[in-house]
Amino acid sequence: MEYQRPLNALIIRSASFQQLDQNLPELLAAFPDHRFDMLTHEHGMKLALKYQDLNRIISYSHSGSFSIRRREPGLRGIRYDVVIIPVANLTGAGFLNVLFFSLTIKTNRRFLCNMVSDIKRVTVPAILLKGLGSVINKFVSGLLTLATYPILRLALPRMLSRLDDPSRKGNS
Amino acid sequence: MPLVSIVMLCWNRLEDVRESLTRIRLIEYPELEVIVVDNGSTDGTPEMIEREFPEVRLLRMTENIGIAAYNRGFERARGEYLVIIDDDSFPAPKAIGRMVRKFERDPDLGVVAFDVRNFYHYDEVAQVEEPESSAKDSSATAAHYYMSFNGAGVGIRTNLFRRVGFYPEEFFLYNNEMDSAFRIWDAGYRIEFHSDVVAYHKYSPVNRTSWRAPYYYVRNAFWLVWKNYPAPMALRLTRSLLFKCVHASLEQRTWIYLKAMRDAFRQANLIQGKRKPVREEIALNLRVPYDVFFTFYR
Numbered sequence: 001m002e003y004q005r006p007l008n009a010l011i012i013r014s015a016s017f018q019q020l021d022q023n024l025p026e027l028l029a030a031f032p033d034h035r036f037d038m039l040t041h042e043h044g045m046k047l048a049l050k051y052q053d054l055n056r057i058i059s060y061s062h063s064g065s066f067s068i069r070r071r072e073p074g075l076r077g078i079r080y081d082v083v084i085i086p087v088a089n090l091t092g093a094g095f096l097n098v099l100f101f102s103l104t105i106k107t108n109r110r111f112l113c114n115m116v117s118d119i120k121r122v123t124v125p126a127i128l129l130k131g132l133g134s135v136i137n138k139f140v141s142g143l144l145t146l147a148t149y150p151i152l153r154l155a156l157p158r159m160l161s162r163l164d165d166p167s168r169k170g171n172s
Numbered sequence: 173m174p175l176v177s178i179v180m181l182c183w184n185r186l187e188d189v190r191e192s193l194t195r196i197r198l199i200e201y202p203e204l205e206v207i208v209v210d211n212g213s214t215d216g217t218p219e220m221i222e223r224e225f226p227e228v229r230l231l232r233m234t235e236n237i238g239i240a241a242y243n244r245g246f247e248r249a250r251g252e253y254l255v256i257i258d259d260d261s262f263p264a265p266k267a268i269g270r271m272v273r274k275f276e277r278d279p280d281l282g283v284v285a286f287d288v289r290n291f292y293h294y295d296e297v298a299q300v301e302e303p304e305s306s307a308k309d310s311s312a313t314a315a316h317y318y319m320s321f322n323g324a325g326v327g328i329r330t331n332l333f334r335r336v337g338f339y340p341e342e343f344f345l346y347n348n349e350m351d352s353a354f355r356i357w358d359a360g361y362r363i364e365f366h367s368d369v370v371a372y373h374k375y376s377p378v379n380r381t382s383w384r385a386p387y388y389y390v391r392n393a394f395w396l397v398w399k400n401y402p403a404p405m406a407l408r409l410t411r412s413l414l415f416k417c418v419h420a421s422l423e424q425r426t427w428i429y430l431k432a433m434r435d436a437f438r439q440a441n442l443i444q445g446k447r448k449p450v451r452e453e454i455a456l457n458l459r460v461p462y463d464v465f466f467t468f469y470r
Contacts, residue, residue, distance in 0.1 A: 018375040021290030043319050043459075046312035046367045047287050063317040065463045087467070093424045094467035134423060141418040149411060156407050159440060163398055163447035 007033050007081045013040035014098045015086035017047055023086055026117035066101035079106040086113045096134055099127045175203045176268055177251030181242050182259035183211040186220055193225045195262040201269045209245040211236045238344035246338045254328045260374035261324040267369045270304050271327040282332050282361025286325030286371040304368050312365040318458045320353035321363055325371025342442040347392035354400040358450040385468035387432045393465050394436035395443050402449045420466040
């Protein structure tokens with residue numbers, strides 16, 4: 001008899017536990033026969049343990065946001081049938097970093113799950129296309145930031161000094 | 173047994189307030205005072221409280237003054253510990269007793285952050301509520317960074333909170349917890365989430381789609397930086413926020429982040445005299461999720 005690996009899914013915890021309380025039953029229904037793992041920042045480990053439907057909880061080894069530059073060594077060598085990216089809004093706007101991070105995980109299918117539990121597949125070309133648009137926007141933003149930086153550099157220290165608590169003048 | 177003051181802020185949410193106050197009556201801790209600060213509701217909320225919950229101390233504001241109204245409640249609290257909740261949240265029956273025991277065991281623990289769960293899944297979550305653990309076992313902390321707390325369910329030592337000035341009134345809405353977190357850590361106290369201290373909150377996706385959250389989170393993010401970080405870090409973070417504002421505006425096709433940034437500078441006089449840079453160790457280690465502030469628009 002041929003051994004069949006059980007289907008597995010990974011939830012990247014990129015939204016609050018309050019939202020996940022709502023999303024999880026919908027995800028379990030949408031992906032029956034899957035065993036669910038969750039990747040969460042260290043402070044979320046204990047709180048994620050309350051979900052009895054989770055097979056395994058993995059601690060993200062970094063304190064910063066999920067990023068393609070901050071891979072999770074604990075996921076090396078694991079292939080998931082499905083990776084789920086919860087987003088704390090309707091469209092997924094602002095979650096491109098998590099989408100890109102998901103590219104570091106071996107899987108064939110990625111899904112966004114939004115704040116009202118709409119589950120939508122997102123493909124690698126779609127992520128890359130969003131990334132391309134974002135690169136252009138980043139370039140423009142970078143130029144504008146660079147152009148205003150000299151003013152900021154001159155003006156901000158003066159402003160901070162004006163904002164100082166009088167009892168701490170000279171300490172900052 | 174020390175007195176605990178629950179402080180709730182409400183604004184035009186009559187049914188939610190009624191439900192929360194009804195649930196508060198089920199709390200298994202005898203020494204409780206409940207203070208509700210009404211932020212100028214016009215839907216009959218204060219009248220309902222007076223009629224149906226005579227045990228509640230009601231403070232009525234004449235208009236909506238934002239989180240400053242919380243401070244009016246904190247100022248009047250007589251308890252040794254404060255529990256802060258929203259008008260649509262409430263602590264689980266055993267939460268406050270457990271919180272008090274954690275505070276009494278550990279004098280350096282300044283804040284017990286509740287595990288705030290989704291009220292609409294109350295039955296599922298209530299079944300898996302943990303039995304009480306020792307302080308060490310239930311704390312949901314990280315070894316290499318510090319955390320803030322969620323204002324929908326949190327316990328704070330009253331004297332400590334008074335010493336750090338309660339909530340920053342100028343913030344009006346959002347990120348006030350983060351600002352308080354800087355000052356609490358800087359005062360030498362710890363903030364810890366505890367998985368066995370639970371509060372329930374009506375997680376409301378609909379309310380999150382308004383302009384208020386992206387505007388106030390981002391405007392106040394600038395103020396967090398200017399109030400709390402040493403100058404070199406403040407400059408770096410301001411530059412990073414400026415970049416994020418432009419980028420998020422282009423990505424999400426909205427002016428809201430640029431407007432928030434403009435107002436942070438224009439209204440900077442509101443934080444005049446309030447800049448108290450924290451110790452470098454706190455500035456480096458308190459986790460501020462700046463990216464998240466740009467995810468509330470749509």
